[in-house]
Amino acid sequence: MTTHLTPRLRAGLVGAALLAGMAGQAAMAAEAVGAEQAEAAHATLAALAAGELPAEVRASVVGTQAEAAVATESAASASDDNAPAPAASDEAASAPAAQSTEETDAPAAAAAAASAAETGDTKVPAAAGQAGQAAEAAQQGDVPAPGPRVRNKLDPWERWNRKVFNFNEKLDENVLRPVATAYSSLVPSPARQAVDNFFGNFADAWSAVNLFLQGRFKTGAQQTMRVAVNSVLGIAGLIDIATPAGLEKNSEDLGRTLGYWGVKTGPYIVWPVLGPSSLRDSVTLPVNIYYSPAYLFDDGEYKFAISALQLINTRAGLLKVTDMLDGIALDKYTFVRDAYLQRRTIKAHSSSDDEEDDYEVITPDEKPATP
Amino acid sequence: MISTKRLLLKLALSVAAVSPLAAFAADGSAPDQLIRQLSIETLDAVKSDKAIQGGDVGKIMELVDSKVMPHVDFQRITASAVGRFWRQATPEQKQRLQDEFKTLLVRTYAGALTQVRDQTIALKPLRAAPEDTEVVVRTEIRGRGDPIQLDYRLEKTDGGWKIYDVNVLGIWLADQYRNSFAQEINAKGIDGLIKALSERNAKPAASAPKKG
Numbered sequence: 001m002t003t004h005l006t007p008r009l010r011a012g013l014v015g016a017a018l019l020a021g022m023a024g025q026a027a028m029a030a031e032a033v034g035a036e037q038a039e040a041a042h043a044t045l046a047a048l049a050a051g052e053l054p055a056e057v058r059a060s061v062v063g064t065q066a067e068a069a070v071a072t073e074s075a076a077s078a079s080d081d082n083a084p085a086p087a088a089s090d091e092a093a094s095a096p097a098a099q100s101t102e103e104t105d106a107p108a109a110a111a112a113a114a115s116a117a118e119t120g121d122t123k124v125p126a127a128a129g130q131a132g133q134a135a136e137a138a139q140q141g142d143v144p145a146p147g148p149r150v151r152n153k154l155d156p157w158e159r160w161n162r163k164v165f166n167f168n169e170k171l172d173e174n175v176l177r178p179v180a181t182a183y184s185s186l187v188p189s190p191a192r193q194a195v196d197n198f199f200g201n202f203a204d205a206w207s208a209v210n211l212f213l214q215g216r217f218k219t220g221a222q223q224t225m226r227v228a229v230n231s232v233l234g235i236a237g238l239i240d241i242a243t244p245a246g247l248e249k250n251s252e253d254l255g256r257t258l259g260y261w262g263v264k265t266g267p268y269i270v271w272p273v274l275g276p277s278s279l280r281d282s283v284t285l286p287v288n289i290y291y292s293p294a295y296l297f298d299d300g301e302y303k304f305a306i307s308a309l310q311l312i313n314t315r316a317g318l319l320k321v322t323d324m325l326d327g328i329a330l331d332k333y334t335f336v337r338d339a340y341l342q343r344r345t346i347k348a349h350s351s352s353d354d355e356e357d358d359y360e361v362i363t364p365d366e367k368p369a370t371p
Numbered sequence: 372m373i374s375t376k377r378l379l380l381k382l383a384l385s386v387a388a389v390s391p392l393a394a395f396a397a398d399g400s401a402p403d404q405l406i407r408q409l410s411i412e413t414l415d416a417v418k419s420d421k422a423i424q425g426g427d428v429g430k431i432m433e434l435v436d437s438k439v440m441p442h443v444d445f446q447r448i449t450a451s452a453v454g455r456f457w458r459q460a461t462p463e464q465k466q467r468l469q470d471e472f473k474t475l476l477v478r479t480y481a482g483a484l485t486q487v488r489d490q491t492i493a494l495k496p497l498r499a500a501p502e503d504t505e506v507v508v509r510t511e512i513r514g515r516g517d518p519i520q521l522d523y524r525l526e527k528t529d530g531g532w533k534i535y536d537v538n539v540l541g542i543w544l545a546d547q548y549r550n551s552f553a554q555e556i557n558a559k560g561i562d563g564l565i566k567a568l569s570e571r572n573a574k575p576a577a578s579a580p581k582k583g
Contacts, residue, residue, distance in 0.1 A: 360496065
């Protein structure tokens with residue numbers, strides 16, 4: 001098991017096993033709760049997915065049984081060998097030939113797959129990401145890629161993804177966008193700002209955890225300070241007083257942390273309601289549901305209410321962005337996909353010393369001569 | 372007489388002392404200084420111009436053409452976005468691609484510039500060796516909410532440093548459009564892409580939700 005594991009891969013596997021544990025927990029929690037809470041969980045999930053990138057809002061407050069199935073599936077995918085297998089084979093194929101846009105780390109991925117294959121351990125949690133799955137797929141031999149012709153190696157399931165994307169678009173157009181627009185025009189700006197700050201503060205705490213997991217201790221400490229200041233002096237995060245005080249926001253999440261550990265983004269996946277994701281980021285979804293602001297509340301109704309509010313808040317914050325998106329994309333699906341993949345593709349351990357450099361704030365006063 | 376001469380000498384000296392600085396800012400002999408200068412000028416121009424804040428695309432185009440474009444290798448940006456098809460394009464097609472692409476981008480930023488209120492710009496220290504001819508300058512636009520990452524790739528040319536790619540929120544511009552462009556060219560050829568771009572540009576900015 002340990003012979004050929006690079007330290008990076010080992011770290012990834014350990015993390016993934018940890019994750020799988022958490023995923024299981026989340027799945028159990030999801031099963032335990034009734035339909036209403038499941039809806040709430042969905043709303044949260046959607047909000048989280050949406051929060052990752054302005055362009056990727058595809059979500060709705062409506063939760064159906066089908067969507068519930070999707071979530072449990074994603075949560076339980078850790079134990080499912082067959083479903084992700086074709087995906088994995090594709091990933092194995094696409095990783096070495098990764099797009100020119102990507103800083104190629106292909107050998108690492110290949111090595112990861114190979115060494116995982118050597119272990120012969122089919123019980124490597126699927127949550128271990130592409131490494132484990134690719135290994136399984138490799139053992140099974142070449143599984144033909146699903147879908148018609150593979151145009152983009154990073155998007156092997158484009159045909160299916162496009163269908164889901166169009167569904168999400170319709171849902172957004174008919175439900176979420178109108179609700180968010182109404183919210184923006186009815187609720188006064190200070191109140192909306194407070195709501196946004198509250199959720200922002202919660203997200204900041206999660207970012208701080210992830211910064212530490214990424215080994216970026218200086219930024220992590222700063223982020224922790226930010227949360228502390230806003231939680232105490234900013235009345236449970238309703239007022240953001242840390243930003244004016246020079247404690248800048250640094251958003252990180254578990255998917256990015258896995259990326260830092262060397263887990264590749266994997267194929268692009270569009271989930272119904274939840275929107276754009278990738279194989280790697282899908283793995284983190286259950287954890288994201290569990291540690292959403294709804295976590296703070298025990299009662300089902302409150303959980304639902306807070307999740308719905310979070311979703312509406314997120315969507316409302318993106319109204320201008322999505323309007324802009326309609327104006328600049330030749331093909332919205334391709335545009336959103338490429339933006340998502342670019343943003344989520346992280347160089348493993350991107351030179352951390354560079355990260356720790358402080359920005360120099362330029363004020364217009366420094367300008368040498370005014371015209 | 373002597374005092375006049377002295378005055379003239381002083382004047383000449385001070386001009387000589389100042390002019391290298393001016394030249395320094397204008398021809399961008401240091402890439403991060405160029406970006407700093409550009410950022411400040413653009414932000415100032417936007418803050419002092421109500422028409423730009425209102426999203427007047429014509430005014431913004433004017434600003435871009437006068438202030439930003441002299442420091443941008445836009446042909447390289449377009450070529451990079453068009454990818455392998457660029458070599459197949461005629462000079463005329465290349466020019467049209469550049470024009471349409473520029474309009475598309477300006478329209479994009481027209482929306483963003485209407486949001487400019489009390490933002491400041493933060494610059495990361497440049498990590499490059501003096502002999503480097505291609506560098507990345509990292510900046511952040513700070514205001515309400517998350518800071519907006521805005522990075523530039525610059526290349527040293529005979530005409531000073533030129534921007535040849537921009538990264539907004541982790542997304543490199545040329546990379547972002549490469550697949551979209553290829554998709555269009557594969558389906559309808561280079562002229563098809565030009566047509567698609569100009570049709571997109573003819574639509575009103577920030578349009579209502581798309582039908583269908």
